[in-house]
Amino acid sequence: MVQRNIDVSEQVSDSTACTVLQVLERVSGKWAIGILLEAARGPVRFTELERAVKGISRRMLTLTLRNLERDGLLVRTVYPTVPPKVEYTATDMARELYELLMPLTSWAERHRAAIADARAVYDRTA
Amino acid sequence: MVQRNIDVSEQVSDSTACTVLQVLERVSGKWAIGILLEAARGPVRFTELERAVKGISRRMLTLTLRNLERDGLLVRTVYPTVPPKVEYTATDMARELYELLMPLTSWAERHRAAIADARAVYDRTA
DNA sequence: CGGGATCCTGCCTGATACTG
DNA sequence: CAGTATCAGGCAGGATCCCG
Numbered sequence: 001m002v003q004r005n006i007d008v009s010e011q012v013s014d015s016t017a018c019t020v021l022q023v024l025e026r027v028s029g030k031w032a033i034g035i036l037l038e039a040a041r042g043p044v045r046f047t048e049l050e051r052a053v054k055g056i057s058r059r060m061l062t063l064t065l066r067n068l069e070r071d072g073l074l075v076r077t078v079y080p081t082v083p084p085k086v087e088y089t090a091t092d093m094a095r096e097l098y099e100l101l102m103p104l105t106s107w108a109e110r111h112r113a114a115i116a117d118a119r120a121v122y123d124r125t126a
Numbered sequence: 127m128v129q130r131n132i133d134v135s136e137q138v139s140d141s142t143a144c145t146v147l148q149v150l151e152r153v154s155g156k157w158a159i160g161i162l163l164e165a166a167r168g169p170v171r172f173t174e175l176e177r178a179v180k181g182i183s184r185r186m187l188t189l190t191l192r193n194l195e196r197d198g199l200l201v202r203t204v205y206p207t208v209p210p211k212v213e214y215t216a217t218d219m220a221r222e223l224y225e226l227l228m229p230l231t232s233w234a235e236r237h238r239a240a241i242a243d244a245r246a247v248y249d250r251t252a
Numbered sequence: 253c254g255g256g257a258t259c260c261t262g263c264c265t266g267a268t269a270c271t272g
Numbered sequence: 273c274a275g276t277a278t279c280a281g282g283c284a285g286g287a288t289c290c291c292g
Binding site: 046047050059061085 | 253254255256257
């Protein structure tokens with residue numbers, strides 16, 4: 001992932017790159033997008049996420065949730081019951097971001113083959 | 127950054143997340159976007175990039191260029207002169223990707239204040 | 253159920269020196 | 273000019289154990 005501790009203002013050549021990087025930092029990390037995707041469908045509980053986002057460890061789920069919450073992309077709701085119940089909900093801001101990620105999906109699908117080919121060619125040459 | 131060696135097929139809950147992640151992996155890393163941005167303006171030489179992308183080390187510039195070239199986002203042209211001259215050019219695919227990143231910029235700008243606020247609130251509470 | 257705390261590891265990254 | 277090679281550090285991420 002993009003390191004989160006970058007002081008973007010100092011090292012980017014262009015103000016545009018700066019803001020693009022800021023977005024990417026937000027959704028970077030191995031798990032943020034998978035979580036965002038689940039949460040965009042509606043309130044989701046911790047354990048549901050643990051099952052839905054395959055391969056994620058309990059630790060990284062917690063950490064990523066905290067970061068997303070901190071950035072205002074998720075809202076954490078605790079129901080003081082026994083056993084405890086916690087729900088994570090995507091904010092409007094997060095859903096808006098989600099919409100912008102969809103075109104990237106189609107880009108990836110359109111060029112998937114071309115990229116695979118480019119890699120094959122490159123690796124064969126090297 | 128997102129680790130580049132992820133075997134996406136195994137750990138993502140959803141095929142959509144998979145392709146989005148594939149795109150993000152491509153442009154993730156501290157430097158890829160800055161480089162792509164410069165190259166999108168036209169052919170660029172190694173040393174020009176070194177100056178334009180502030181803070182990048184020669185090593186990371188080389189590595190990032192190799193990755194972008196491998197994915198078919200940049201074309202590397204060597205002029206067998208003395209001293210050597212190498213130009214990097216963004217492919218159509220890369221320019222198309224670049225266009226899709228712009229909406230993310232506006233998202234970041236629109237919500238920059240909201241995110242800063244959310245962080246301030248979160249950090250104060252914690 | 254929904255975490256927190258700790259230890260451990262590999263990769264990304266930076267700094268520096270060398271080369272055709 | 274455009275790299276490569278090597279060494280060293282730091283952070284993301286995984287594994288495990290504990291808790292209210």
